[in-house]
Amino acid sequence: MIEHMDEIYPPSPEFVAQAKVDAKKYEEWYAASVADPEAFWGEHGKRLDWIKPYTKVKNTTFAYPDVSIKWFEDGVLNAAANCIDRHLEKRGDQTAIIWEPDDPNAEARHITYRELHEEVCKFANVLKGLGIGKGDRVVIYLPMIPEAAYAMLACARIGAIHSVVFAGFSPEALGSRIDDCGAKLVITADEAPRGGRITPLKANADEARKHHGDHVKCLVVERTGADVPMVEGQDFSYSKLRAEASAECPPEPMGAEDPLFILYTSGSTGKPKGVLHTTGGYLVYASMTHEYTFDYHDGDIFWCTADVGWVTGHSYIVYGPLANGATTLMFEGVPTYPDAGRFWAVIDKHKVNQFYTAPTAIRALMGKGLEYVEPYDLSSLKVLGTVGEPINPEAWIWYHKHIGKERCPIVDTWWQTETGGHMITPLPGAIPTKPGSATKPFFGVQPVVLDPQTGEEITSIEAEGVLCIKDSWPGQMRTVFGDHKRFVETYFSQYKGYYFSGDGCRRDADGYYWITGRVDDVLNVSGHRMGTAEIESALVAHPKVAEAAVVGFPHPVKGQGIYCYVTLMAGEEYTDELREELRQWVRKEIGPIATPDYIQWAPGLPKTRSGKIMRRILRKIAENDFSNLGDTSTLADPSVVEELIQNRMNR
Numbered sequence: 001m002i003e004h005m006d007e008i009y010p011p012s013p014e015f016v017a018q019a020k021v022d023a024k025k026y027e028e029w030y031a032a033s034v035a036d037p038e039a040f041w042g043e044h045g046k047r048l049d050w051i052k053p054y055t056k057v058k059n060t061t062f063a064y065p066d067v068s069i070k071w072f073e074d075g076v077l078n079a080a081a082n083c084i085d086r087h088l089e090k091r092g093d094q095t096a097i098i099w100e101p102d103d104p105n106a107e108a109r110h111i112t113y114r115e116l117h118e119e120v121c122k123f124a125n126v127l128k129g130l131g132i133g134k135g136d137r138v139v140i141y142l143p144m145i146p147e148a149a150y151a152m153l154a155c156a157r158i159g160a161i162h163s164v165v166f167a168g169f170s171p172e173a174l175g176s177r178i179d180d181c182g183a184k185l186v187i188t189a190d191e192a193p194r195g196g197r198i199t200p201l202k203a204n205a206d207e208a209r210k211h212h213g214d215h216v217k218c219l220v221v222e223r224t225g226a227d228v229p230m231v232e233g234q235d236f237s238y239s240k241l242r243a244e245a246s247a248e249c250p251p252e253p254m255g256a257e258d259p260l261f262i263l264y265t266s267g268s269t270g271k272p273k274g275v276l277h278t279t280g281g282y283l284v285y286a287s288m289t290h291e292y293t294f295d296y297h298d299g300d301i302f303w304c305t306a307d308v309g310w311v312t313g314h315s316y317i318v319y320g321p322l323a324n325g326a327t328t329l330m331f332e333g334v335p336t337y338p339d340a341g342r343f344w345a346v347i348d349k350h351k352v353n354q355f356y357t358a359p360t361a362i363r364a365l366m367g368k369g370l371e372y373v374e375p376y377d378l379s380s381l382k383v384l385g386t387v388g389e390p391i392n393p394e395a396w397i398w399y400h401k402h403i404g405k406e407r408c409p410i411v412d413t414w415w416q417t418e419t420g421g422h423m424i425t426p427l428p429g430a431i432p433t434k435p436g437s438a439t440k441p442f443f444g445v446q447p448v449v450l451d452p453q454t455g456e457e458i459t460s461i462e463a464e465g466v467l468c469i470k471d472s473w474p475g476q477m478r479t480v481f482g483d484h485k486r487f488v489e490t491y492f493s494q495y496k497g498y499y500f501s502g503d504g505c506r507r508d509a510d511g512y513y514w515i516t517g518r519v520d521d522v523l524n525v526s527g528h529r530m531g532t533a534e535i536e537s538a539l540v541a542h543p544k545v546a547e548a549a550v551v552g553f554p555h556p557v558k559g560q561g562i563y564c565y566v567t568l569m570a571g572e573e574y575t576d577e578l579r580e581e582l583r584q585w586v587r588k589e590i591g592p593i594a595t596p597d598y599i600q601w602a603p604g605l606p607k608t609r610s611g612k613i614m615r616r617i618l619r620k621i622a623e624n625d626f627s628n629l630g631d632t633s634t635l636a637d638p639s640v641v642e643e644l645i646q647n648r649m650n651r
């Protein structure tokens with residue numbers, strides 16, 4: 001047993017007394033949500049404003065291969081109107097977005113709901129002026145600036161489908177996403193300051209569009225004011241068009257099942273998939289989880305440190321909080337700039353009440369020492385959250401003691417790009433926490449643990465296996481954009497009748513869930529999700545590389561690190577210079593987050609006689625654990641294993 005894992009931390013009586021959901025209410029609502037999902041979600045769907053109310057609530061089946069998911073299907077609404085217009089009367093002068101820039105000495109901005117309305121309407125009119133309408137795809141490649149939220153909401157307002165691409169991705173990665181969704185427009189900025197450094201976003205966008213001719217236009221937001229080349233008729237300055245745009249733009253009535261956004265995410269095979277979310281169910285789910293998981297109360301200041309390029313930023317910086325009329329903080333920078341106290345300084349400065357970040361950030365900051373925490377007043381905090389990867393109990397305890405001052409419940413939220421919102425998480429006033437456990441399902445979510453071999457449900461309370469979900473919830477993705485078959489095959493073919501998460505888990509004697517990590521070839525590096533297949537295909541795209549196999553290994557700060565085995569073309573020399581060149585190559589092909597930690601030269605890879613690479617063995621070697629390599633007798637050439645062990649990098 002790892003230290004602290006068997007400890008239980010109940011919320012304080014004072015916290016419970018003010019919480020929206022206590023233990024009794026959780027039990028009641030949860031039971032109702034699974035006993036009669038129609039009635040439960042029919043009621044909670046009313047948290048949104050509908051232009052035409054729904055009469056049908058749930059119409060879903062996980063039956064392979066006829067998977068189909070529809071929620072509130074005959075309802076009509078607009079997501080942007082729900083996030084802005086409906087709040088104007090009561091809270092037009094309340095801050096909707098607090099923007100904290102990268103440079104701590106530059107001025108923070110407070111954007112009220114009324115200002116947000118004006119900005120989003122103008123942005124929407126600019127989009128219309130560029131010929132964008134309902135159903136068109138728009139790629140957003142922006143820094144963490146308010147315009148990123150305006151752009152998303154402007155798309156939602158006119159019924160265009162946004163696809164946000166993380167600004168840390170390379171031109172190649174951006175280009176393939178523009179291609180895949182058939183975007184008409186890319187919205188970017190001149191440059192992105194981050195951590196005191198500058199990324200040339202417009203130049204990247206130009207590079208990405210090289211092969212697209214002039215049919216993909218580019219709208220450029222001024223962030224630094226740098227002089228960037230603009231091509232007449234193809235590139236447009238946002239500030240110029242905004243100056244002429246009207247501040248009136250009626251929201252487009254959208255069907256609940258009309259697409260809201262596409263977000264690319266990595267799977268175990270092939271190119272990243274365009275996860276498609278629709279309007280009604282997604283917004284009900286994002287807003288409801290935001291309210292209850294964080295115990296958000298009117299007037300609270302909520303800060304999620306994710307980037308809007310990831311689903312966490314979609315659901316918990318933009319859509320969830322704004323649908324709830326919250327004040328959401330948007331941070332342009334990084335946790336360690338100008339020093340490792342930045343997060344705590346921002347919490348103090350803006351009096352943040354709920355703080356939501358990734359375990360990798362906590363581990364990194366924990367390593368810098370308490371002198372970066374101590375100068376700041378963190379007494380405004382009420383709830384702390386984590387997301388993206390399992391949190392090790394040591395980091396959990398540090399977070400609890402030094403940030404939450406043993407006062408704030410920690411919500412360890414397990415979910416995915418595909419799920420739209422939290423799936424397994426404590427509700428802070430209802431569920432005592434255990435360090436490292438995501439605890440219990442959210443309302444309406446029915447997790448099951450399956451035996452990976454037989455695919456049978458393990459019905460005993462204590463169980464270990466693969467994590468699947470038994471029935472649909474409103475925030476679930478509806479399809480892979482342009483490839484419904486891939487959606488059905490990826491999530492519903494392996495274990496028939498269930499949604500397969502790709503994660504392993506353990507359920508303890510109290511019915512608490514502990515996520516044990518991916519069971520497929522997906523890595524989780526600093527909370528960023530990456531497919532080993534993507535890194536492998538970047539490596540083999542190099543002219544000197546013949547073959548590559550990529551696996552993860554446990555990394556003290558990043559959670560997982562990237563370990564690559566590379567075989568060169570015959571006659572190529574295995575040198576340290578080439579090793580460094582390949583690291584830079586992957587960085588350029590995908591982005592800095594995919595930079596390999598280790599590249600091991602592998603003149604031979606362990607393969608079965610049928611030519612399949614035995615990754616299990618490669619994983620063990622990368623983990624520095626070769627006491628138990630399992631059966632190697634089926635290998636075509638068992639001697640390569642010994643050679644790989646001798647030359648391992650991760651000692």
Ligand code: WTA
Nearest residue numbers: 387388389390412413414415416417515529
């Ligand atoms: C992992 C991020 C353990 C998991 C919202 C999942 C977690 C993948 C947790 C999805 C958690 C996310 N504990 N593991 N609390 N949250 N994961 O799509 O492996 O970027 O499948 O969504 O992150 O990553 P994604």
